[in-house]
Amino acid sequence: MWQVHARTLFGDDPVRFDPRVKVDFPMIAENQRSFPVAIDARAIPGVTRIMLLADLNPIPIAIDYRPTHAAAYVATRIKLDQRTPVRGAVQLANGAWLVSGGWVDAAGGGCSAPPVSRVKGDWADHLGEIRGEAWPMADGVSRLRLNFRHPMDTGFVDNIATYHLEALAVKDAGGRTLGEMGIWAAVAEDPAITLMVDGKPGDALTIAARDTNGRDYKAALSVARQSPMPGGR
Amino acid sequence: MILSRRTLIGGMATLIAAPVRAADYAITPQAIGDGLWLVRGADEPIEAGNGGAIANIAIIATPAGTVLWDCGPSVRYARALRQQAEQLTGKPVVRVYVSHLHPDHGMGLAAFDPAIVAALPGTIEALRAEGQGYADGMYRLLGDWMRGTDLMLPGRSISQAEEDFGGRRLTLLALSGHSSADLALLDPQTGLLLGGDLVFHDRAPSTPTADLAQWRASLDRLKALPHKGVVPGHGPFDPGGTAAIAQTRDWIDWLEATLTQAVRDGLDMVEAGEVAIPDRFATMAAARYEVQRSVSHLYPALEAALLPRVDIPD
Numbered sequence: 341m342w343q344v345h346a347r348t349l350f351g352d353d354p355v356r357f358d359p360r361v362k363v364d365f366p367m368i369a370e371n372q373r374s375f376p377v378a379i380d381a382r383a384i385p386g387v388t389r390i391m392l393l394a395d396l397n398p399i400p401i402a403i404d405y406r407p408t409h410a411a412a413y414v415a416t417r418i419k420l421d422q423r424t425p426v427r428g429a430v431q432l433a434n435g436a437w438l439v440s441g442g443w444v445d446a447a448g449g450g451c452s453a454p455p456v457s458r459v460k461g462d463w464a465d466h467l468g469e470i471r472g473e474a475w476p477m478a479d480g481v482s483r484l485r486l487n488f489r490h491p492m493d494t495g496f497v498d499n500i501a502t503y504h505l506e507a508l509a510v511k512d513a514g515g516r517t518l519g520e521m522g523i524w525a526a527v528a529e530d531p532a533i534t535l536m537v538d539g540k541p542g543d544a545l546t547i548a549a550r551d552t553n554g555r556d557y558k559a560a561l562s563v564a565r566q567s568p569m570p571g572g573r
Numbered sequence: 574m575i576l577s578r579r580t581l582i583g584g585m586a587t588l589i590a591a592p593v594r595a596a597d598y599a600i601t602p603q604a605i606g607d608g609l610w611l612v613r614g615a616d617e618p619i620e621a622g623n624g625g626a627i628a629n630i631a632i633i634a635t636p637a638g639t640v641l642w643d644c645g646p647s648v649r650y651a652r653a654l655r656q657q658a659e660q661l662t663g664k665p666v667v668r669v670y671v672s673h674l675h676p677d678h679g680m681g682l683a684a685f686d687p688a689i690v691a692a693l694p695g696t697i698e699a700l701r702a703e704g705q706g707y708a709d710g711m712y713r714l715l716g717d718w719m720r721g722t723d724l725m726l727p728g729r730s731i732s733q734a735e736e737d738f739g740g741r742r743l744t745l746l747a748l749s750g751h752s753s754a755d756l757a758l759l760d761p762q763t764g765l766l767l768g769g770d771l772v773f774h775d776r777a778p779s780t781p782t783a784d785l786a787q788w789r790a791s792l793d794r795l796k797a798l799p800h801k802g803v804v805p806g807h808g809p810f811d812p813g814g815t816a817a818i819a820q821t822r823d824w825i826d827w828l829e830a831t832l833t834q835a836v837r838d839g840l841d842m843v844e845a846g847e848v849a850i851p852d853r854f855a856t857m858a859a860a861r862y863e864v865q866r867s868v869s870h871l872y873p874a875l876e877a878a879l880l881p882r883v884d885i886p887d
């Protein structure tokens with residue numbers, strides 16, 4: 341599958357494996373509907389794009405992120421449909437891709453199990469709810485966490501069409517885009533996304549997202565007025 | 574990955590190799606009280622190497638027959654356990670208590686007549702709803718160890734506070750917190766308390782079905798109950814009777830406080846699973862493994878409770 345994905349995703353761009361793309365995840369896939377993955381490529385200068393993919397998922401790409409004014413970092417949770425490599429691919433300005441990742445052993449069915457909110461039947465009551473917070477880090481960057489309520493339907497569950505968040509952008513007070521991403525239904529139900537965008541304590545951030553039915557989602561928050569987070573996270 | 578002819582041939586050789594039959598379980602009961610034996614589980618995750626035999630099991634000899642406290646992960650385990658137990662006591666098994674719904678404790682019940690298998694009503698209900706999912710997971714992890722193990726439900730619902738086996742009375746406690754229904758058992762003859770998975774000892778507690786507030790309340794009740802030694806669900810026997818309960822309480826308090834702080838500090842789940850584990854838990858097996866599982870179980874609810882709403886209404 342890797343060769344197929346590599347041809348489709350990267351075309352003629354040069355691709356090489358590079359351990360500086362740190363793809364981090366837990367030692368066990370406790371929940372195949374929601375498996376946390378963090379890609380940290382901050383050790384590589386000039387990253388223009390970060391892609392998160394699971395080779396053997398029926399929806400291989402989870403996130404395609406462009407950190408325009410943001411650090412090369414993204415964390416989220418994905419569905420796993422079987423044992424699969426999970427990879428982070430980062431692109432440099434010259435077009436080259438650097439890739440890393442690892443195998444994850446998982447029980448099957450993360451993409452074909454109905455979302456919890458579909459089973460409960462309350463997904464529509466919470467659609468549009470966004471929780472979030474932003475914390476200052478060193479070097480004028482802020483850690484931004486966003487949790488959306490969304491069923492993220494894959495289309496693989498009986499009689500429920502594909503329905504997922506498909507785009508997200510983070511802007512500063514002046515309307516400048518700090519980062520934007522394409523999102524696929526391989527991202528777990530109730531998407532949780534962590535980014536590191538440019539921003540100092542007190543700076544205002546706005547979030548705009550859209551789902552595949554054209555519904556818009558908006559949020560606003562300010563970077564916490566506190567000293568940089570300890571531990572260099 | 575580039576498939577060379579050699580890797581292809583290697584792969585096919587693996588496919589046509591004869592399926593490996595799992596080895597037999599080694600059941601070695603150790604006497605810990607008058608007419609009471611402990612069969613220790615491996616202090617490890619459920620994996621093919623241990624056949625899923627990770628839970629502690631107890632055997633109690635009574636004038637009316639042999640009583641089993643939990644019966645292990647598979648029919649094969651339970652049959653070996655019964656043979657060992659009946660050899661030890663010279664009496665047939667007349668009762669099997671299933672402490673809670675988790676498969677390492679009770680999947681083996683299919684080896685017994687359901688009429689002698691007893692569990693709390695909440696456990697039977699939960700097994701009816703979720704047992705098949707657990708069974709599927711066990712087959713995936715353990716393969717041949719599980720052969721012939723079907724999901725069965727305990728035939729007796731526990732509603733009484735004690736049961737008398739020809740003069741040896743056993744006290745039954747209906748608690749919860751590790752799961753929605755957790756049975757504990759006190760044997761007044763020896764003073765030994767069988768805690769099930771409400772109590773772990775030098776093996777990190779697992780939280781897939783936990784309600785931490787209820788768990789704390791149950792630990793308080795066990796602590797207050799006069800008893801001597803404690804048999805934890807996992808980990809070594811605690812002869813003093815206080816250390817295992819206190820350690821379990823310490824762990825779940827630390828876990829909840831630490832994950833709460835992780836959400837407040839803006840950590841994602843991956844990062845929360847990598848938080849430092851205090852030195853005082855260094856004796857606990859599978860600590861990092863269980864922290865990462867617990868992040869999966871507990872983090873979304875903490876985020877929903879602690880992160881503020883930031884959406885702008887249309």
